[in-house]
Amino acid sequence: MNLKKRLMTVVAVLAAILPTAAKAQESTPTMHITLDKAIELALSENPTMKVAEKEIELKEVSKTEAWQNLLPTVSINGTVAYNIKVAEIKTSMGSFKMGMDDSNTWNGALQVALPLYAPAVYQTMSLTKNDLQLAVEKSRGSKIDLIEQVTKAYYQLMLAQDSYNVLNENYKLAETNFNIVNAMYEQGLVSEYDKISAEVQKNNAWPSVVSGKNAVELAKLQLRVLMGITANVNLVIDDNLDNYVTEMVQATNGEIDLANNSSLRQIDLQGELLNRQRKLLKTSFMPTISLVGSYQYQSMSNTNWEVHNFNWSNASSLTLSLSIPLYTAKNFTSLKSNKIQQYQLAETRINTERMLRMQAQSYIDNMTASAEQLESSKKAVELAEKGLEISQKRYDVGKGTILELTNSQVTLTNTRLSYNNTIYDYLVAKSGLNKVLGKE
Numbered sequence: 001m002n003l004k005k006r007l008m009t010v011v012a013v014l015a016a017i018l019p020t021a022a023k024a025q026e027s028t029p030t031m032h033i034t035l036d037k038a039i040e041l042a043l044s045e046n047p048t049m050k051v052a053e054k055e056i057e058l059k060e061v062s063k064t065e066a067w068q069n070l071l072p073t074v075s076i077n078g079t080v081a082y083n084i085k086v087a088e089i090k091t092s093m094g095s096f097k098m099g100m101d102d103s104n105t106w107n108g109a110l111q112v113a114l115p116l117y118a119p120a121v122y123q124t125m126s127l128t129k130n131d132l133q134l135a136v137e138k139s140r141g142s143k144i145d146l147i148e149q150v151t152k153a154y155y156q157l158m159l160a161q162d163s164y165n166v167l168n169e170n171y172k173l174a175e176t177n178f179n180i181v182n183a184m185y186e187q188g189l190v191s192e193y194d195k196i197s198a199e200v201q202k203n204n205a206w207p208s209v210v211s212g213k214n215a216v217e218l219a220k221l222q223l224r225v226l227m228g229i230t231a232n233v234n235l236v237i238d239d240n241l242d243n244y245v246t247e248m249v250q251a252t253n254g255e256i257d258l259a260n261n262s263s264l265r266q267i268d269l270q271g272e273l274l275n276r277q278r279k280l281l282k283t284s285f286m287p288t289i290s291l292v293g294s295y296q297y298q299s300m301s302n303t304n305w306e307v308h309n310f311n312w313s314n315a316s317s318l319t320l321s322l323s324i325p326l327y328t329a330k331n332f333t334s335l336k337s338n339k340i341q342q343y344q345l346a347e348t349r350i351n352t353e354r355m356l357r358m359q360a361q362s363y364i365d366n367m368t369a370s371a372e373q374l375e376s377s378k379k380a381v382e383l384a385e386k387g388l389e390i391s392q393k394r395y396d397v398g399k400g401t402i403l404e405l406t407n408s409q410v411t412l413t414n415t416r417l418s419y420n421n422t423i424y425d426y427l428v429a430k431s432g433l434n435k436v437l438g439k440e
Contacts, residue, residue, distance in 0.1 A: 045228030
Protein backbone atom coordinates (compact mmCIF):
# COMPACT_ATOMS: atom_id res chain seq x y z
CA MET A 1 0.00 0.00 0.00
CA ASN A 2 2.96 2.31 0.74
CA LEU A 3 4.30 1.66 -2.77
CA LYS A 4 0.93 2.64 -4.22
CA LYS A 5 0.92 5.91 -2.26
CA ARG A 6 4.45 6.76 -3.39
CA LEU A 7 3.54 6.14 -7.02
CA MET A 8 0.49 8.34 -6.74
CA THR A 9 2.65 11.09 -5.15
CA VAL A 10 5.17 10.90 -8.03
CA VAL A 11 2.34 11.14 -10.55
CA ALA A 12 0.89 14.18 -8.77
CA VAL A 13 4.27 15.98 -8.61
CA LEU A 14 5.02 15.29 -12.28
CA ALA A 15 1.54 16.44 -13.25
CA ALA A 16 2.26 19.75 -11.51
CA ILE A 17 5.72 20.16 -13.07
CA LEU A 18 4.94 19.21 -16.67
CA PRO A 19 2.69 22.24 -17.46
CA THR A 20 5.49 24.59 -16.31
CA ALA A 21 8.03 22.69 -18.40
CA ALA A 22 5.68 22.83 -21.36
CA LYS A 23 5.42 26.62 -21.07
CA ALA A 24 9.19 26.91 -20.91
CA GLN A 25 9.48 24.72 -23.98
CA GLU A 26 7.07 26.94 -25.87
CA SER A 27 9.43 29.90 -25.41
CA THR A 28 12.44 27.90 -26.69
CA PRO A 29 13.22 28.35 -30.41
CA THR A 30 12.49 25.28 -32.50
CA MET A 31 14.74 23.98 -35.26
CA HIS A 32 13.50 21.35 -37.69
CA ILE A 33 16.39 19.28 -39.01
CA THR A 34 17.06 16.37 -41.29
CA LEU A 35 20.10 14.10 -41.27
CA ASP A 36 21.70 16.01 -44.15
CA LYS A 37 21.13 19.35 -42.44
CA ALA A 38 22.55 18.05 -39.15
CA ILE A 39 25.70 16.86 -40.92
CA GLU A 40 26.03 20.13 -42.83
CA LEU A 41 25.79 22.21 -39.64
CA ALA A 42 28.25 19.95 -37.82
CA LEU A 43 30.85 20.21 -40.59
CA SER A 44 30.62 24.00 -40.56
CA GLU A 45 30.28 24.67 -36.82
CA ASN A 46 31.96 21.81 -34.97
CA PRO A 47 35.32 22.91 -33.42
CA THR A 48 37.00 19.68 -34.54
CA MET A 49 36.63 20.61 -38.20
CA LYS A 50 37.81 24.16 -37.56
CA VAL A 51 40.97 22.85 -35.90
CA ALA A 52 41.57 20.49 -38.84
CA GLU A 53 41.21 23.37 -41.32
CA LYS A 54 43.75 25.45 -39.38
CA GLU A 55 46.15 22.49 -39.40
CA ILE A 56 46.00 22.46 -43.20
CA GLU A 57 46.70 26.19 -43.27
CA LEU A 58 49.70 25.61 -41.00
CA LYS A 59 51.11 22.97 -43.35
CA GLU A 60 50.62 25.30 -46.33
CA VAL A 61 52.67 27.93 -44.51
CA SER A 62 55.38 25.33 -43.86
CA LYS A 63 55.39 24.46 -47.56
CA THR A 64 55.90 28.12 -48.48
CA GLU A 65 58.63 28.43 -45.88
CA ALA A 66 60.49 25.46 -47.39
CA TRP A 67 60.95 26.90 -50.89
CA GLN A 68 61.82 30.30 -49.44
CA ASN A 69 65.11 28.74 -48.31
CA LEU A 70 66.18 28.95 -51.97
CA LEU A 71 65.86 32.73 -51.95
CA PRO A 72 68.93 34.89 -51.24
CA THR A 73 69.55 36.05 -47.69
CA VAL A 74 70.67 39.60 -47.04
CA SER A 75 72.33 40.77 -43.83
CA ILE A 76 74.07 43.86 -42.51
CA ASN A 77 76.79 43.48 -39.89
CA GLY A 78 78.60 46.15 -37.94
CA THR A 79 81.42 45.95 -35.38
CA VAL A 80 83.37 48.37 -33.25
CA ALA A 81 86.62 47.05 -31.73
CA TYR A 82 88.96 48.76 -29.28
CA ASN A 83 92.54 47.58 -29.86
CA ILE A 84 94.49 47.51 -26.60
CA LYS A 85 97.48 45.88 -28.30
CA VAL A 86 97.28 44.85 -31.94
CA ALA A 87 98.81 41.73 -33.41
CA GLU A 88 102.39 41.87 -34.71
CA ILE A 89 103.89 39.93 -37.60
CA LYS A 90 107.62 39.13 -37.29
CA THR A 91 109.65 38.09 -40.32
CA SER A 92 113.33 38.04 -41.33
CA MET A 93 112.78 41.47 -42.81
CA GLY A 94 111.50 42.89 -39.58
CA SER A 95 108.28 43.10 -37.63
CA PHE A 96 105.04 44.69 -38.69
CA LYS A 97 102.16 45.70 -36.51
CA MET A 98 98.67 45.19 -37.87
CA GLY A 99 97.41 48.58 -36.77
CA MET A 100 97.95 50.81 -33.78
CA ASP A 101 97.80 50.09 -30.10
CA ASP A 102 95.24 52.02 -28.09
CA SER A 103 93.01 52.62 -31.13
CA ASN A 104 89.57 51.64 -32.35
CA THR A 105 88.39 49.96 -35.53
CA TRP A 106 84.99 50.42 -37.14
CA ASN A 107 83.62 47.95 -39.68
CA GLY A 108 80.32 47.68 -41.54
CA ALA A 109 79.44 44.96 -44.05
CA LEU A 110 76.58 44.10 -46.40
CA GLN A 111 76.39 40.41 -47.29
CA VAL A 112 74.19 38.58 -49.80
CA ALA A 113 74.19 34.76 -49.85
CA LEU A 114 72.53 32.68 -52.55
CA PRO A 115 72.33 28.86 -52.41
CA LEU A 116 73.21 27.39 -55.81
CA TYR A 117 72.94 23.70 -54.98
CA ALA A 118 71.16 22.72 -51.75
CA PRO A 119 69.83 19.13 -51.91
CA ALA A 120 68.48 19.31 -48.34
CA VAL A 121 66.24 22.22 -49.32
CA TYR A 122 64.89 20.34 -52.35
CA GLN A 123 64.00 17.31 -50.25
CA THR A 124 62.46 19.50 -47.54
CA MET A 125 60.18 21.05 -50.16
CA SER A 126 58.97 17.58 -51.18
CA LEU A 127 58.68 16.61 -47.53
CA THR A 128 56.36 19.54 -46.74
CA LYS A 129 54.24 18.63 -49.77
CA ASN A 130 53.76 15.10 -48.39
CA ASP A 131 53.09 16.57 -44.94
CA LEU A 132 50.36 18.77 -46.42
CA GLN A 133 48.76 15.74 -48.09
CA LEU A 134 48.78 13.94 -44.74
CA ALA A 135 47.13 16.94 -43.04
CA VAL A 136 44.41 16.99 -45.72
CA GLU A 137 43.78 13.26 -45.21
CA LYS A 138 43.64 13.70 -41.43
CA SER A 139 41.07 16.44 -41.97
CA ARG A 140 39.09 14.07 -44.18
CA GLY A 141 39.34 11.39 -41.49
CA SER A 142 38.03 13.85 -38.89
CA LYS A 143 35.19 14.69 -41.25
CA ILE A 144 34.24 11.03 -41.66
CA ASP A 145 34.41 10.47 -37.88
CA LEU A 146 32.20 13.49 -37.27
CA ILE A 147 29.68 12.36 -39.89
CA GLU A 148 29.45 8.97 -38.20
CA GLN A 149 28.99 10.54 -34.76
CA VAL A 150 26.29 12.93 -36.01
CA THR A 151 24.54 10.14 -37.91
CA LYS A 152 24.48 7.87 -34.87
CA ALA A 153 23.29 10.72 -32.66
CA TYR A 154 20.52 11.48 -35.17
CA TYR A 155 19.45 7.83 -35.21
CA GLN A 156 19.65 7.75 -31.40
CA LEU A 157 17.29 10.72 -31.19
CA MET A 158 14.97 9.08 -33.69
CA LEU A 159 14.96 5.85 -31.64
CA ALA A 160 14.36 7.80 -28.43
CA GLN A 161 11.40 9.63 -29.97
CA ASP A 162 9.84 6.50 -31.42
CA SER A 163 10.37 4.60 -28.15
CA TYR A 164 8.86 7.49 -26.21
CA ASN A 165 5.81 7.40 -28.46
CA VAL A 166 5.44 3.64 -27.81
CA LEU A 167 5.79 4.11 -24.04
CA ASN A 168 3.40 7.05 -24.03
CA GLU A 169 0.85 5.09 -26.03
CA ASN A 170 1.28 2.20 -23.59
CA TYR A 171 0.55 4.54 -20.67
CA LYS A 172 -2.53 5.96 -22.37
CA LEU A 173 -3.78 2.44 -23.06
CA ALA A 174 -3.16 1.44 -19.42
CA GLU A 175 -4.96 4.60 -18.29
CA THR A 176 -7.93 3.82 -20.56
CA ASN A 177 -8.10 0.24 -19.27
CA PHE A 178 -8.02 1.48 -15.69
CA ASN A 179 -10.87 3.93 -16.32
CA ILE A 180 -12.97 1.15 -17.89
CA VAL A 181 -12.19 -1.35 -15.13
CA ASN A 182 -12.80 1.27 -12.44
CA ALA A 183 -16.21 2.13 -13.95
CA MET A 184 -17.10 -1.56 -14.09
CA TYR A 185 -15.96 -1.98 -10.47
CA GLU A 186 -18.18 0.86 -9.30
CA GLN A 187 -21.09 -0.88 -11.01
CA GLY A 188 -20.18 -4.15 -9.30
CA LEU A 189 -19.28 -5.92 -12.54
CA VAL A 190 -15.65 -6.76 -11.63
CA SER A 191 -13.75 -7.49 -8.46
CA GLU A 192 -11.55 -5.09 -6.52
CA TYR A 193 -8.54 -7.21 -7.55
CA ASP A 194 -9.16 -6.30 -11.20
CA LYS A 195 -9.33 -2.63 -10.30
CA ILE A 196 -6.07 -2.79 -8.29
CA SER A 197 -4.30 -4.72 -11.07
CA ALA A 198 -5.35 -2.16 -13.68
CA GLU A 199 -4.24 0.71 -11.43
CA VAL A 200 -0.86 -0.92 -10.76
CA GLN A 201 -0.40 -1.45 -14.49
CA LYS A 202 -1.11 2.23 -15.14
CA ASN A 203 1.24 3.43 -12.38
CA ASN A 204 4.02 1.10 -13.54
CA ALA A 205 3.76 2.48 -17.08
CA TRP A 206 4.28 6.12 -16.06
CA PRO A 207 7.97 5.95 -14.94
CA SER A 208 8.84 4.48 -18.32
CA VAL A 209 7.23 7.51 -19.99
CA VAL A 210 9.31 9.87 -17.84
CA SER A 211 12.49 7.92 -18.62
CA GLY A 212 11.62 7.95 -22.31
CA LYS A 213 11.15 11.72 -22.30
CA ASN A 214 14.46 12.16 -20.50
CA ALA A 215 16.17 9.96 -23.10
CA VAL A 216 14.80 12.20 -25.86
CA GLU A 217 16.20 15.33 -24.18
CA LEU A 218 19.61 13.72 -23.66
CA ALA A 219 19.71 12.63 -27.31
CA LYS A 220 18.85 16.18 -28.40
CA LEU A 221 21.61 17.58 -26.20
CA GLN A 222 24.17 15.18 -27.65
CA LEU A 223 23.18 16.06 -31.20
CA ARG A 224 23.33 19.79 -30.43
CA VAL A 225 26.87 19.44 -29.07
CA LEU A 226 28.04 17.57 -32.17
CA MET A 227 26.40 20.16 -34.42
CA GLY A 228 28.21 22.95 -32.56
CA ILE A 229 24.97 24.62 -31.44
CA THR A 230 25.51 26.40 -28.13
CA ALA A 231 22.14 28.16 -27.98
CA ASN A 232 19.18 26.57 -26.21
CA VAL A 233 17.31 25.28 -29.25
CA ASN A 234 14.65 22.59 -29.34
CA LEU A 235 15.60 20.16 -32.09
CA VAL A 236 12.75 18.51 -33.96
CA ILE A 237 13.25 15.77 -36.53
CA ASP A 238 10.34 15.01 -38.82
CA ASP A 239 11.51 11.47 -39.32
CA ASN A 240 10.92 8.02 -37.86
CA LEU A 241 12.40 4.55 -38.04
CA ASP A 242 9.63 3.18 -40.27
CA ASN A 243 10.93 5.36 -43.12
CA TYR A 244 14.01 3.13 -43.37
CA VAL A 245 12.24 -0.22 -43.62
CA THR A 246 12.28 -0.18 -47.44
CA GLU A 247 16.01 0.47 -47.40
CA MET A 248 16.56 -2.53 -45.14
CA VAL A 249 14.53 -4.81 -47.39
CA GLN A 250 16.35 -3.72 -50.54
CA ALA A 251 19.84 -3.56 -49.00
CA THR A 252 22.59 -5.54 -50.70
CA ASN A 253 26.07 -6.00 -49.26
CA GLY A 254 28.97 -5.77 -51.71
CA GLU A 255 32.65 -6.52 -51.30
CA ILE A 256 34.74 -4.89 -48.61
CA ASP A 257 36.79 -2.21 -50.35
CA LEU A 258 39.15 -0.36 -48.00
CA ALA A 259 40.73 1.84 -50.67
CA ASN A 260 39.08 4.95 -49.21
CA ASN A 261 39.58 4.09 -45.56
CA SER A 262 41.15 7.14 -43.94
CA SER A 263 43.26 5.21 -41.43
CA LEU A 264 44.95 3.14 -44.15
CA ARG A 265 45.44 6.18 -46.36
CA GLN A 266 47.06 8.04 -43.49
CA ILE A 267 49.41 5.11 -42.90
CA ASP A 268 50.33 5.07 -46.60
CA LEU A 269 51.01 8.81 -46.52
CA GLN A 270 53.11 8.35 -43.39
CA GLY A 271 55.09 5.72 -45.32
CA GLU A 272 55.71 8.20 -48.13
CA LEU A 273 56.74 10.75 -45.51
CA LEU A 274 59.28 8.32 -44.03
CA ASN A 275 60.67 7.62 -47.53
CA ARG A 276 61.04 11.35 -48.09
CA GLN A 277 62.71 11.74 -44.70
CA ARG A 278 65.17 9.01 -45.67
CA LYS A 279 66.07 10.93 -48.81
CA LEU A 280 66.45 14.07 -46.72
CA LEU A 281 68.81 12.24 -44.36
CA LYS A 282 70.90 11.09 -47.31
CA THR A 283 71.49 14.72 -48.31
CA SER A 284 73.75 14.93 -45.24
CA PHE A 285 76.29 13.03 -47.35
CA MET A 286 75.98 15.36 -50.34
CA PRO A 287 77.90 18.61 -51.06
CA THR A 288 76.34 22.08 -51.02
CA ILE A 289 77.32 25.06 -53.16
CA SER A 290 76.56 28.69 -52.37
CA LEU A 291 77.53 32.10 -53.69
CA VAL A 292 78.27 34.89 -51.22
CA GLY A 293 78.77 38.55 -52.13
CA SER A 294 80.15 40.97 -49.55
CA TYR A 295 80.75 44.71 -49.42
CA GLN A 296 82.67 46.21 -46.48
CA TYR A 297 83.21 49.74 -45.30
CA GLN A 298 85.81 50.18 -42.56
CA SER A 299 88.07 52.56 -40.71
CA MET A 300 91.14 51.40 -38.73
CA SER A 301 93.67 52.84 -36.27
CA ASN A 302 91.47 55.62 -34.92
CA THR A 303 92.84 57.23 -31.77
CA ASN A 304 89.66 59.18 -31.02
CA TRP A 305 85.91 58.74 -31.29
CA GLU A 306 85.17 61.47 -33.83
CA VAL A 307 83.49 59.29 -36.40
CA HIS A 308 83.00 62.09 -38.92
CA ASN A 309 86.76 62.66 -39.11
CA PHE A 310 87.71 58.98 -39.66
CA ASN A 311 89.44 57.80 -42.79
CA TRP A 312 87.17 55.21 -44.39
CA SER A 313 87.96 52.55 -46.99
CA ASN A 314 85.80 50.01 -48.75
CA ALA A 315 86.27 46.49 -50.04
CA SER A 316 84.10 43.98 -51.87
CA SER A 317 84.30 40.27 -52.63
CA LEU A 318 82.43 37.49 -54.38
CA THR A 319 82.91 34.01 -52.93
CA LEU A 320 81.89 30.64 -54.33
CA SER A 321 81.63 28.20 -51.44
CA LEU A 322 81.70 24.41 -51.72
CA SER A 323 81.06 22.24 -48.66
CA ILE A 324 81.62 18.46 -48.82
CA PRO A 325 80.72 16.48 -45.67
CA LEU A 326 83.15 13.64 -45.03
CA TYR A 327 82.04 11.93 -41.83
CA THR A 328 79.29 12.53 -39.25
CA ALA A 329 78.48 9.52 -37.07
CA LYS A 330 74.87 10.43 -36.29
CA ASN A 331 73.93 10.44 -40.01
CA PHE A 332 74.30 6.65 -40.14
CA THR A 333 72.33 6.22 -36.91
CA SER A 334 69.51 8.41 -38.23
CA LEU A 335 69.24 6.27 -41.38
CA LYS A 336 69.04 3.13 -39.26
CA SER A 337 66.27 4.63 -37.11
CA ASN A 338 64.34 5.59 -40.24
CA LYS A 339 64.56 2.02 -41.54
CA ILE A 340 63.19 0.65 -38.26
CA GLN A 341 60.29 3.13 -38.37
CA GLN A 342 59.43 2.03 -41.90
CA TYR A 343 59.34 -1.61 -40.78
CA GLN A 344 57.09 -0.73 -37.82
CA LEU A 345 54.74 1.20 -40.08
CA ALA A 346 54.50 -1.68 -42.55
CA GLU A 347 53.54 -4.11 -39.77
CA THR A 348 51.06 -1.59 -38.38
CA ARG A 349 49.37 -1.32 -41.76
CA ILE A 350 48.99 -5.09 -42.05
CA ASN A 351 47.41 -5.33 -38.60
CA THR A 352 45.20 -2.29 -39.17
CA GLU A 353 43.86 -3.68 -42.43
CA ARG A 354 43.06 -7.01 -40.76
CA MET A 355 41.19 -5.28 -37.94
CA LEU A 356 39.27 -3.06 -40.35
CA ARG A 357 38.21 -6.01 -42.50
CA MET A 358 37.02 -7.85 -39.41
CA GLN A 359 35.15 -4.75 -38.26
CA ALA A 360 33.55 -4.24 -41.66
CA GLN A 361 32.46 -7.88 -41.81
CA SER A 362 30.97 -7.54 -38.33
CA TYR A 363 28.92 -4.52 -39.45
CA ILE A 364 27.75 -6.40 -42.55
CA ASP A 365 26.72 -9.40 -40.43
CA ASN A 366 24.79 -7.12 -38.06
CA MET A 367 23.03 -5.45 -40.98
CA THR A 368 22.12 -8.82 -42.46
CA ALA A 369 20.86 -10.12 -39.11
CA SER A 370 18.75 -6.99 -38.56
CA ALA A 371 17.28 -7.22 -42.07
CA GLU A 372 16.39 -10.88 -41.51
CA GLN A 373 14.93 -10.13 -38.09
CA LEU A 374 12.81 -7.26 -39.39
CA GLU A 375 10.07 -9.42 -40.88
CA SER A 376 9.69 -11.53 -37.75
CA SER A 377 9.64 -8.41 -35.55
CA LYS A 378 6.99 -6.84 -37.76
CA LYS A 379 4.94 -10.05 -37.62
CA ALA A 380 5.32 -10.14 -33.84
CA VAL A 381 3.90 -6.62 -33.56
CA GLU A 382 0.90 -7.55 -35.71
CA LEU A 383 0.24 -10.67 -33.62
CA ALA A 384 0.64 -8.71 -30.36
CA GLU A 385 -1.85 -6.09 -31.56
CA LYS A 386 -4.28 -8.84 -32.48
CA GLY A 387 -3.71 -10.57 -29.14
CA LEU A 388 -4.45 -7.33 -27.26
CA GLU A 389 -7.62 -6.83 -29.25
CA ILE A 390 -8.78 -10.38 -28.48
CA SER A 391 -7.93 -10.10 -24.78
CA GLN A 392 -9.84 -6.80 -24.54
CA LYS A 393 -12.93 -8.34 -26.14
CA ARG A 394 -12.67 -11.45 -23.91
CA TYR A 395 -12.42 -9.26 -20.84
CA ASP A 396 -15.35 -7.09 -21.93
CA VAL A 397 -17.63 -10.11 -22.23
CA GLY A 398 -16.40 -11.63 -18.99
CA LYS A 399 -14.50 -14.57 -20.47
CA GLY A 400 -11.00 -13.18 -19.94
CA THR A 401 -9.03 -12.12 -16.88
CA ILE A 402 -7.30 -8.86 -16.05
CA LEU A 403 -4.01 -10.77 -16.05
CA GLU A 404 -4.50 -11.74 -19.71
CA LEU A 405 -5.24 -8.11 -20.57
CA THR A 406 -2.17 -6.68 -18.82
CA ASN A 407 0.09 -9.39 -20.21
CA SER A 408 -1.06 -8.73 -23.76
CA GLN A 409 -0.48 -5.00 -23.24
CA VAL A 410 3.08 -5.59 -21.96
CA THR A 411 3.77 -7.97 -24.82
CA LEU A 412 2.65 -5.39 -27.39
CA THR A 413 4.87 -2.70 -25.85
CA ASN A 414 7.92 -4.98 -25.79
CA THR A 415 7.43 -6.13 -29.38
CA ARG A 416 7.10 -2.55 -30.62
CA LEU A 417 10.26 -1.54 -28.78
CA SER A 418 12.05 -4.59 -30.18
CA TYR A 419 10.87 -3.67 -33.69
CA ASN A 420 12.28 -0.15 -33.31
CA ASN A 421 15.59 -1.50 -31.99
CA THR A 422 15.89 -3.83 -34.98
CA ILE A 423 15.73 -0.91 -37.41
CA TYR A 424 18.04 1.17 -35.22
CA ASP A 425 20.66 -1.61 -35.04
CA TYR A 426 20.67 -1.81 -38.83
CA LEU A 427 21.15 1.94 -39.24
CA VAL A 428 23.96 2.09 -36.66
CA ALA A 429 25.76 -0.84 -38.31
CA LYS A 430 25.39 0.86 -41.69
CA SER A 431 26.84 4.08 -40.31
CA GLY A 432 29.81 2.20 -38.87
CA LEU A 433 30.37 0.39 -42.18
CA ASN A 434 30.37 3.68 -44.09
CA LYS A 435 33.07 4.98 -41.75
CA VAL A 436 35.24 1.88 -42.24
CA LEU A 437 34.83 2.10 -46.03
CA GLY A 438 35.69 5.82 -45.95
CA LYS A 439 32.38 7.02 -47.35
CA GLU A 440 31.59 10.68 -46.79
